[in-house]
Amino acid sequence: MSIPVSGRLANVATDIDPGGPRLTERGRATRARIVQAAADQMFRQGVAGTSIPDVLAAAEVSASQLYHYFADKQDLVRAVIAHQVELVLDVQRQFPLDSLASLRMWRDAVIALQDRRECQGGCVLGSLATELADGDEAARAALADGYAQWEQRIRDGLVAMRERGDLRPPADVDRLAVVLLAALQGGLLLTQVSRETTSLRIALDAAIAQVEAETVAQSG
Amino acid sequence: MSIPVSGRLANVATDIDPGGPRLTERGRATRARIVQAAADQMFRQGVAGTSIPDVLAAAEVSASQLYHYFADKQDLVRAVIAHQVELVLDVQRQFPLDSLASLRMWRDAVIALQDRRECQGGCVLGSLATELADGDEAARAALADGYAQWEQRIRDGLVAMRERGDLRPPADVDRLAVVLLAALQGGLLLTQVSRETTSLRIALDAAIAQVEAETVAQSG
DNA sequence: ACGTTACTGGAATGAACGATCCAGAGCCTG
DNA sequence: CAGGCTCTGGATCGTTCATTCCAGTAACGT
Numbered sequence: 001m002s003i004p005v006s007g008r009l010a011n012v013a014t015d016i017d018p019g020g021p022r023l024t025e026r027g028r029a030t031r032a033r034i035v036q037a038a039a040d041q042m043f044r045q046g047v048a049g050t051s052i053p054d055v056l057a058a059a060e061v062s063a064s065q066l067y068h069y070f071a072d073k074q075d076l077v078r079a080v081i082a083h084q085v086e087l088v089l090d091v092q093r094q095f096p097l098d099s100l101a102s103l104r105m106w107r108d109a110v111i112a113l114q115d116r117r118e119c120q121g122g123c124v125l126g127s128l129a130t131e132l133a134d135g136d137e138a139a140r141a142a143l144a145d146g147y148a149q150w151e152q153r154i155r156d157g158l159v160a161m162r163e164r165g166d167l168r169p170p171a172d173v174d175r176l177a178v179v180l181l182a183a184l185q186g187g188l189l190l191t192q193v194s195r196e197t198t199s200l201r202i203a204l205d206a207a208i209a210q211v212e213a214e215t216v217a218q219s220g
Numbered sequence: 221m222s223i224p225v226s227g228r229l230a231n232v233a234t235d236i237d238p239g240g241p242r243l244t245e246r247g248r249a250t251r252a253r254i255v256q257a258a259a260d261q262m263f264r265q266g267v268a269g270t271s272i273p274d275v276l277a278a279a280e281v282s283a284s285q286l287y288h289y290f291a292d293k294q295d296l297v298r299a300v301i302a303h304q305v306e307l308v309l310d311v312q313r314q315f316p317l318d319s320l321a322s323l324r325m326w327r328d329a330v331i332a333l334q335d336r337r338e339c340q341g342g343c344v345l346g347s348l349a350t351e352l353a354d355g356d357e358a359a360r361a362a363l364a365d366g367y368a369q370w371e372q373r374i375r376d377g378l379v380a381m382r383e384r385g386d387l388r389p390p391a392d393v394d395r396l397a398v399v400l401l402a403a404l405q406g407g408l409l410l411t412q413v414s415r416e417t418t419s420l421r422i423a424l425d426a427a428i429a430q431v432e433a434e435t436v437a438q439s440g
Numbered sequence: 441a442c443g444t445t446a447c448t449g450g451a452a453t454g455a456a457c458g459a460t461c462c463a464g465a466g467c468c469t470g
Numbered sequence: 471c472a473g474g475c476t477c478t479g480g481a482t483c484g485t486t487c488a489t490t491c492c493a494g495t496a497a498c499g500t
Contacts, residue, residue: 024467024476046351048268052458062479063459073458120354129413130350131266134340144413175422178410182423186406190398193349193364202395203402206430213433244446244497272488282449283489293488 031069034059039080039087043124047077047131074136081132081139084124085146092150097157097180099166100212107204110184111197119195122188125150151177158211171214183207251289254279259300259307263344267297267351294356301352301359304344305366312370317377317400319386320432327424330404331417339415342408345370371397378431391434403427 023031037059041050052073056063070076095106121127125146132139158173167173187203243251257279261270272293276283290296315326341347345366352359378393387393407423 022476026466027476030477044354046266046268046355048266049355051456053456064461064480065478067459068477122350122353126409127350129409130342130347133342133412134264135266135269140413140415144415147410147413175426178419178422179426182406182410182419182426183402184406185409186402186404186423189346189349189405189409190367190402192353193360193367195360195364199398199402202398203406206395206399206402206427210426210429242446246497247446250447271486273486284450284491285448287489288447 027069030061030065034061034066034069034076035079035083038076039083039124042077042080043084043121043127046127047080074139077132077136077139078142081128081142081146084128085142085149088123088125088146088150089153092153096160097154098160098164100208100215102157103180103208103211107201107208110204111201114188114191114197114200119191119197122192123185126185126188147181151181154180161215166216167211167214168216176211176214179210180204180207247289250281250285254281254286254289254296255299255303258296259303259344262297262300263304263341263347266347267300294359297352297356297359298362301348301362301366304348305362305369308343308345308366308370309373312373316380317374318380318384320428320435322377323400323428323431327421327428330424331421334408334411334417334420339411339417342412343405346405346408367401371401374400381435386436387431387434388436396431396434399430400424400427 034055038050038055041054041058045054052063052066055076056066059066066076070079095102095109097103097106125143128139129143129147133143134140155173155177158167158171158176161167162169162171162173183203183206184200187200190199190203191197254275258270258275261274261278265274272283272286275296276286279286286296290299315322315329317323317326345363348359349363349367353363354360375393375397378387378391378396381387382389382391382393403423403426404420407420410419410423411417
C-alpha cells in the first residue's frame with residue numbers, strides 16, 4: 001500500500017481547489033478564509049476542541065457558507081491538513097539543510113520560533129497526527145504523505161552536502177533525515193510540556209552531531 | 221519555576237487516593253475501574269474524543285458513581301494522567317538503562333510493543349501532552365512532572381553506567397537522558413503516522429549511538 | 441441495633457454540537 | 471436581460487454532551 005508522494009504543489013494562499021464545482025474568486029477567498037481560521041483554531045485547541053461555531057465566528061462566515069465548501073467537519077479537517085502540509089514544506093523550503101552551517105541556522109530558527117510562542121503549540125503536523133492518526137485513516141495517510149515529503153526535502157539537502165563532498169560518500173542520508181525529523185518532533189513535544197526550549201536544543205544538537213559525525217573533518 | 225518531582229509513589233493498582241472523603245474497599249475498586257476505563261479510552265480516542273457516557277459504559281458504572289469520585293471531567297483527566305505516569309514509570313523500572321546491552325533490549329522491547337499494537341497509539345504520556353499542554357495548565361504541570369521523573373529514571377541508569385566505568389567521566393548524562401527521551405517521543409510519533417516501526421528504530425539507534433560515543437572503547 | 445456515611449441506579453436538564461433547510465442575493469453566460 | 475449557476479444569511483432540527491437530582495441500598499463505626 002504505497003502512498004503517492006504529492007501530485008502537484010498547491011498554492012498555499014488559495015489552497016487546494018476541490019474537484020467539485022468551480023469556484024469564483026470570491027468563493028476561493030471565502031474558502032481560504034475558512035481553512036485558515038480552522039487551521040489556526042485547530043493548532044491551538046486541537047481538532048476535537050474546535051467546534052464548527054468556533055470556526056464560523058473566527059472566519060466570519062455563516063454555517064451555510066462552510067457547508068457550501070465542505071461536506072462535513074471531516075472534510076474540513078482534510079483541507080486543514082493539506083494546508084498545514086504546504087505550510088511546513090514552504091517553511092522548510094526556506095531552510096535547505098545542505099551544510100552544517102545551514103543545519104545550525106535551522107536549529108536556531110526553530111528554537112527562536114518556539115521561544116516567541118512561549119513554547120505553546122508543538123509541530124503543526126505533529127499535533128494533528130497525534131489526534132487523527134488512529135481514528136481517521138484518510139487523515140493518517142495524508143499526514144504520512146506530508147511527513148514523507150518533508151523528510152524528502154531534508155534528504156535533498158543532505159544529498160547536496162554529500163555531492164559537494166561535505167559528507168562522506170557512504171553516509172546514509174535516508175537515516176540522517178529521519179534522525180533529524182524525529183529529533184525535531186520529540187524535542188518540540190518535550191519543550192511544549194516543560195515550557196522550556198532546553199529539550200528542543202539538546203535533541204536537535206544531538207541529531208546534528210550525527211550528521212557531523214559523517215562529515216569529512218574540517219568542521220563548520 | 222521549579223516543579224516538585226513527585227511526592228510519594230502511589231500504588232498503580234489502586235491509584236492515588238484523593239484527599240477528600242475516605243474510600244471503602246469497594247469504593248476504591250470502583251474508582252480504579254473508572255480510571256482504568258477512562259485511561260484506555262483516552263489513549264485510543266484522545267481526551268476530547270472520550271465522552272463521559274463512553275467511560276460509563278466501558279467501566280460499567282452509572283453517572284452518579286463517576287461524579288461521586290470525580291468533581292468533573294477535568295478531575296477525571298487529572299486522575300488519568302497520574303495513572304499513566306505511574307504506568308510509564310513502572311515500565312521504565314523494568315528497563316534500567318544501565319548498560320549498552322540494556323539500552324538495546326529496551327529499544328527492542330519498545331519496537332516489539334509498537335509492532336504488536338500495529339503502530340497504533342503513540343506514547344501514553346505524549347498523546348495526553350499534545351492534547352492538554354496548551355489548554356490545561358494543571359494537566360501540563362502534572363505531565364511535565366511525569367516526564368521529569370521519567371527522565372530522572374533514565375539518567376539514574378546512565379549514572380550507574382558512569383560509576384561502573386562504562387561511560388567516560390565527563391559524559392553528560394543529563395543531556396543523554398533528554399536525547400533518549402526525545403528520540404523515543406519523536407520516533408513513536410513518526411511510527412504512529414507511517415504505520416511502520418522503521419522511524420522508531422532509526423531514532424532510537426541514533427540516540428543509543430550518542431551514548432555509545434561516550435563509552436570507553438570495548439563496545440557491546 | 442442504629443445512625444451516619446459511603447455508595448449506587450436511573451431519569452432529567454440545559455447547553456452545545458454538527459448538520460440541514462429555505463429563501464434570497466450576487467454574478468457570469470448566452 | 472434572462473436563465474442558471476455560485477454564494478450567502480439565519481433559523482432550525484435532532485443528537486449528544488456534561489452534569490445534577492432524587493431516591494434507594496450497602497457498609498462502617500459505636
